[in-house]
Amino acid sequence: DTEVTQTPKHLVMGMTNKKSLKCEQHMGHRAMYWYKQKAKKPPELMFVYSYEKLSINESVPSRFSPECPNSSLLNLHLHALQPEDSALYLCASSHPTRAQQVGTQYFGPGTRLLVL
Amino acid sequence: QKEVEQNSGPLSVPEGAIASLNCTYSDRGSQSFFWYRQYSGKSPELIMSIYSNGDKEDGRFTAQLNKASQYVSLLIRDSQPSDSATYLCAVNIPNAGKSTFGDGTTLTVKP
Numbered sequence: 001d002t003e004v005t006q007t008p009k010h011l012v013m014g015m016t017n018k019k020s021l022k023c024e025q026h027m028g029h030r031a032m033y034w035y036k037q038k039a040k041k042p043p044e045l046m047f048v049y050s051y052e053k054l055s056i057n058e059s060v061p062s063r064f065s066p067e068c069p070n071s072s073l074l075n076l077h078l079h080a081l082q083p084e085d086s087a088l089y090l091c092a093s094s095h096p097t098r099a100q101q102v103g104t105q106y107f108g109p110g111t112r113l114l115v116l
Numbered sequence: 117q118k119e120v121e122q123n124s125g126p127l128s129v130p131e132g133a134i135a136s137l138n139c140t141y142s143d144r145g146s147q148s149f150f151w152y153r154q155y156s157g158k159s160p161e162l163i164m165s166i167y168s169n170g171d172k173e174d175g176r177f178t179a180q181l182n183k184a185s186q187y188v189s190l191l192i193r194d195s196q197p198s199d200s201a202t203y204l205c206a207v208n209i210p211n212a213g214k215s216t217f218g219d220g221t222t223l224t225v226k227p
Contacts, residue, residue: 031213042204042217043160055213090159102208102215104150107159 003027004108006091012114015081021111023074023091032074033105034066035090043090049074050096081115088112117142120207122218131227135192139205139218142186148208149181149188150215153201160204164190195225 004025013019023032031050035043048056049068057066063085065077074091089112092105123138137151148167152160164179166172166188172179178191188207192199205218 033214042220045214048213050213088159096213102148102213104162104165105160105206105215107152107161110159 004091004093004106006089006108006111008111009109010112010114012116013078013081014116015083017081018077018079020078021076021089021091021113023076023108024072025093025106025108026072027093027106028071029093029095029106030071031094031096031102032068033090033092033094034074034076035092036085037088037090037110047076078113081113083115086113086115118218119143119209119216120205120218122203122205122221124221126222126224128224128226129195131195131197131225133195133225135195135199135223135225137190137192137203137205137221137223139188139190139207140186141188141205141207141216143207143210144183144186145210146186146207147210148215149179150206151177151179151188151190152204152206152217154204154220155201163203192223195223197225197227200224 034046037043047066052068067075088110090110091108094105095103151163154160166179166181176193180189202220202222204220206215
């Protein structure tokens with residue numbers, strides 16, 4: 001099973017709302033990632049969890065709050081977002097390898113977020 | 117200089133032709149290289165990974181790596197309309213636990 005699942009597929013929220021994005025994998029991967037992707041742009045790394053600990057925060061605004069409850073689950077909590085945060089949010093997972101090399105990343109289908 | 121640069125697109129080739137996608141990277145210590153394909157509205161999916169200098173073939177796809185020139189390419193032989201997508205080059209950043217993606221090259225294969 002090489003599947004990463006994400007819910008919801010689509011999300012519309014107002015700037016005062018609080019919502020959460022969920023990601024799940026059962027491949028035994030111990031590295032999980034959140035990316036943000038705008039139209040016609042490459043994925044932009046937001047957070048990395050390695051062995052359930054936050055290892056990378058790419059200076060993401062605090063209105064985005066990641067959480068890794070266990071080795072299979074990754075959440076992204078959203079609060080007080082801005083319209084410019086509208087994008088496709090991708091979750092990915094991989095085996096971490098030696099010397100912090102990133103192995104093949106398996107991407108979920110993404111959550112398309114619209115902030116009004 | 118960008119960490120990962122891909123040849124600017126869009127790239128258009130006729131069906132049955134060879135499509136050549138190129139990527140250069142700046143960190144000489146990078147060891148792992150990936151090509152992902154992304155259809156419009158979908159998420160990236162792995163086409164090929166390559167770690168050693170030389171060629172690696174998988175069906176119609178061949179990845180080529182030249183670490184001395186800091187260059188990695190993807191050749192698609194017998195291109196099909198279903199190959200029309202954006203191709204993303206990803207390069208590991210040494211000891212950083214993350215990869216950097218190029219901006220992508222959009223390929224159109226015309227029937």
